[in-house]
Amino acid sequence: MTFSPQLEAKLEKLLNSYPAGRKKSALIPMLMFTQDEVGSITPELVQEVAKRIGIPPVQVDEVVTYYSMLHKKPMGKYHVQVCTNISCLLWDGDQLWEHACKKLGLGHKEVSADGQISLEEVECMGACSWAPAVQVNYDFHHRVTKEKFDQIIDSLKKPQ
Amino acid sequence: MLFNEPSPLEVKVLTKRFGLPNSASIDTYLANGGYKSFEKSLEMTQEQIIQEVKDSNLRGRGGAGFPTGMKWGFLPRQSPKPKYIVVNSDESEPGTCKDRVLIENDPHLLIEGVLIAGQAVGAKAGYIYVRGEYRYLIDILDKAIDEAYARGYLGKNILGRGVEFELYTHTGAGAYECGEESALLESLEGNRGQPRIRPPFPAVAGLYACPTVLNNVETFASVPSILEMGGKAWADLGVPKAGGTKLTCLTGHVNKTGVYELPLGFPVEKMINELGGGIRGGKKMKAFIPGGSSCPVLTGDEAWPLTMDYDSMAKAGTMLGSGGVIIMDEDTDMVKAALRIMHFYQHESCGWCIPCREGTTWIKKLLTRLNQGVGTEKDIDLVGDLSANMLGRTFCPLGDAAAMPTASIVKKFRHEFEAKLQKAQISMAGAAKNPFVIV
Structure with missing residues (x-):
């Protein structure tokens, strides 16, 4: 998946905000920022975020189901x-x-x-x-x- | 910008820059004494900074009221691991909206407080954990952080003094539980926001199992004025054992709701009648919650003679909490209020430990029925019993937060529960008997 250049820049800054080996810290902000652009947490987005952070997709899913602002189904504009x-x-x-x-x-x-x-x-x-x-x-x-x-x-x- | 008309009754220490043009900008901050306390801290030893904070009698402003200087003193002086500063800006306790006002109007005050904390414990990096709903505050903070880097107050060689500090914002995604310190750290590490077993406390093993200072926004924002005035002078603003000023959010049935900065020990009566302009509609106060919906509820009569500080509230069987004052007038339906409060805690229970997960669910079911006048007197007792069984039996304070208001409402306003049951039964007289009502 590719995102807008603005979002890509934001994600790059985000991934550089945590110490070496602690990329998983970026997970929740990354889901929030990408959801804003994609509209919801789609299965493709789960795979993409997992790949970028370097964790199994199931670890992304377990976070998505916990936080009330992360939606698997699209909400309105x-x-x-x-x-x-x-x-x-x-x-x-x-x-x-x-x-x-x-x-x-x-x-x-x-x-x-x-x-x-x-x-x-x-x-x-x-x-x-x-x-x-x-x-x-x-x-x-x-x-x-x-x-x-x-x-x-x-x-x-x-x-x- | 979000702030209310200042009142002459306020003592403006943290909020003194509110209302200045561009109060959130670094230029306004620097022109009005900003970052001077941080520069002062560069001339002080770690022990001296911590001693000033201890002298100030500053107690954690998030709700628990733990002495801040003591908390900072728990960090090991020598540590092979890096140390971190984490700001709890997850402000989610119902009734509380003060950190939002602080960040919106004066973000550099928070940044300066964090920098001083970093000096006090030898930390080189910090994270500001902001609740997801406060996205616009993250934008304000990011801009302020960029300004601070550009002017040399953050970075690898701060003010050319060889001091290093990096600061980042981090968004949450909607979870009350993440306001609890260990759940916040889990969330900051990219996990579900479930609490950790303590000890070890964050001072020893916090973020990434490293020594961590974790405080509320207002706590950090208090620190620059402590170094500016001196700890003892700052303490004298308040009362013994609780120094300084506290941002107080007036909410509910009061005429002038808003966020006000009051010295600790401010009388409740003066706060409501003079500052708040009295109860809405000239009514009587039925109930009073001093600091967020998790505090035990007081009746109006109990609350009027008290003062807004930790000891006064503790003696009255409640807590000063977060400063989110909730005022309910004589017309308030206390059963409905109890249900709405429990609805929240049931929704926010992380589900990890059973007394909280099951307790909040059962009590919500009982209160839902009682609110409709369905049930028996024994159900009212059961709500009290379940609350008592949750209290002190959960991993984190969420279980207590749910139990304390509920138990106090049932105890102090039991007659309202009984009246609902009676009313429902009278209205059914002559009609087909409702099988759910057991007389």
Whole structure:
């Protein structure tokens, strides 16, 4: 597999960040960075990452199944994550989650038919003082009301 | 940039540069006293640096509150192996959002703290482990690290003084468990984030089985001001046995939520009513969690007279924890709150040891039913029993983190569990008897 030149440069820097003989340390960042480009952790990607790091593919798989941000199935182009953990719950994060399901017609970890949007109910993402919080891919949105949520979604749907 | 309106009640030591134009840039940092403490550390012996940190009474800001100077002192002076500095920026304890604010507004403060720690123990490399969700912070840190290399504060010959230190960022991928120090090290080595059996502790065998200093972001960020002011003066900002200031995240039902820098020993009443502008809607406070959802829950009445420091909270049967204050008003459904907290710990249990894996799952099932008013009084007891059986019986503190809030909510708000059961039974009177309700 080949990646974009920017990602290749990033991976090269990554592999040089650890001492000799400790290349396996690069595994989780490499999976995160390549997933961002490929869209999900495909079987080919598992093989590629295993080859680049020099470990058996099964060691890549056992890591992929542990971490919640690594997905074997592709999520949407815009992965919408709604936090309902305690600090967000106290600011009606559970109602925001129900609203999000209705608005998008999706449930937990479901992807829209056109592959544009996916939805996930997530655990605490570190925005507790600005609850309830939503993350779209890596972008934070704070103090999200139902109206603000609709605006965020509508802005994603516009051609960019 | 993410920060709230500063309050005159704050004591701004770590956050003093927040709000300056380009506060994250090295130029702003250097123009405002940045890296001066590191330069000072170059003139000091390792023992002198560690002694200043000991004098400061700095205690780990991640949640456990272990004295930092003592932790650094555990590293062997002579070691045939390299030593490492690892920054825990996996901030995932529900209610906690302070490290994010620190890194976003002043990344060089963290870098300087790491450099001083490196000098104190003789480490030449460090890793900043950042939770996966905080990708934008990695970009901010990478930029700051590049700036520090370009200005000679990182590299093989720092400031021409023959000192070496290399610093790297490392992303996690979504796992609360990786905030636990030994699980973080496993993750940093490319494995599933499962805890290690200790001893040996990271000070002796940490990253790559080498001596390692592992502290929270805020802990490292406290160190430059300790060397600047002197350990004793820094200690005097706080209370005996807990020096300095602490970033406190006000969350939940309070008017002015936000991250504030408060001296240790700050009164709870003043924090909520003056700093936080009171409980939302002028309501009463039903429950109070001082430092992240893993702390035992206090009732409002228990919390009002306390002060925000380790000893005061310990005497009240809870912990200062990470500084993630969670405030719940009189309308809060405590059964639902207990369920949401347990839902989190059940989801995040790494599954390695049985009391945690099974305990969190069973309790979540019981709480799910109790929240719907389904069950008997004995089920309420069972939640308490299971929590008690998890406590202290797991490899890492995740089991305790799940048990402590649950046990305290069941004990202090039992009447709410009972009321739910009664309400469900009354609503069924006359209707077909629900086979799941055993009266």
